[in-house]
Amino acid sequence: MSEVSAANRLGDAAADACALLSVRKLGASYGHIDAIFDVDIEVRQGQIVTVIGPNGAGKTTTLAAIMGVLRARGRVLLEGHDLTRASIEEHVAHGMALVPETRALFSSMSVRENLELGAFRFRHRPRRFREEALEEVFALFPRLKERSHQEAGTLSGGERQMLAVGRALMGKPRLLMLDEPSLGLAPLIVRDIFRIIASLRERGVSILLIEQNARAALNVADYAYVLELGRVIMRGPASALAHDPRVIEAYLGAAGGHQELLVT
Numbered sequence: 001m002s003e004v005s006a007a008n009r010l011g012d013a014a015a016d017a018c019a020l021l022s023v024r025k026l027g028a029s030y031g032h033i034d035a036i037f038d039v040d041i042e043v044r045q046g047q048i049v050t051v052i053g054p055n056g057a058g059k060t061t062t063l064a065a066i067m068g069v070l071r072a073r074g075r076v077l078l079e080g081h082d083l084t085r086a087s088i089e090e091h092v093a094h095g096m097a098l099v100p101e102t103r104a105l106f107s108s109m110s111v112r113e114n115l116e117l118g119a120f121r122f123r124h125r126p127r128r129f130r131e132e133a134l135e136e137v138f139a140l141f142p143r144l145k146e147r148s149h150q151e152a153g154t155l156s157g158g159e160r161q162m163l164a165v166g167r168a169l170m171g172k173p174r175l176l177m178l179d180e181p182s183l184g185l186a187p188l189i190v191r192d193i194f195r196i197i198a199s200l201r202e203r204g205v206s207i208l209l210i211e212q213n214a215r216a217a218l219n220v221a222d223y224a225y226v227l228e229l230g231r232v233i234m235r236g237p238a239s240a241l242a243h244d245p246r247v248i249e250a251y252l253g254a255a256g257g258h259q260e261l262l263v264t
């Protein structure tokens, strides 16, 4: 091993040791088509980390590969546990939760029933434990308490997103992964959702946030990655990326961005 690669290895080991989530050289494919390549991501305890990028960049694929929904190459470590080949259930048991872009709610079940499903991993704990989890979610989302007997399918878009996040929180995750939580929501509701995301960090939940709304994501996040064509092309503190002329031009400009960054 060369001195440089040995030093890189030592650097990776040090980073892995202080990261809650450490993703190394992550790759995933659909059939013969590679969608993401050599993606490295770290989330430290108590951080909000965002991955921004245009449509088709591989953001959803990255979350699916981390969560074990897609078969991944590379390495996924959560607090040192290697989950690269683990099932989704094992990911959940280790404290990961994913809120997919589709929200994936059970429309004909009530708000409360949807939330109770989120505590499935605690089914052997005393009922009181799950009731307390429910009260915590209701404290965070009073609207869900008001509507607890209402069918999920009758909720507004913002309420559905709150329910999807609330259901994930019922499993008391250490790492919450959110795929495009602002998608399809009106600007005022988007503001509420990002306020909630920031308040979750205050409660000690670490968050990996995938977003096309780069401005809102960089505002709330501590650290950020830019993904294009399946590769991480930039990374850094979110405040630094928000002031980077290339990010401003591609993602935050008056035109709203979403042009590809040309990093040379």
Ligand SMILES: Nc1ncnc2c1ncn2[C@@H]1O[C@H](COP(=O)(O)OP(=O)(O)OP(=O)(O)O)[C@@H](O)[C@H]1O
Residues within 6 Å of the ligand: 030, 035, 053, 054, 055, 056, 057, 058, 059, 060, 061, 062, 212
């Ligand atoms: N089920 C699938 N089968 C085949 N190719 C897919 C599938 N899902 C995604 N892809 C391809 O993988 C690449 C990455 O897609 P992905 O959905 O991860 O991007 P994204 O950044 O999340 O985009 P978006 O913001 O549009 O959801 C794209 O080229 C996409 O066409």
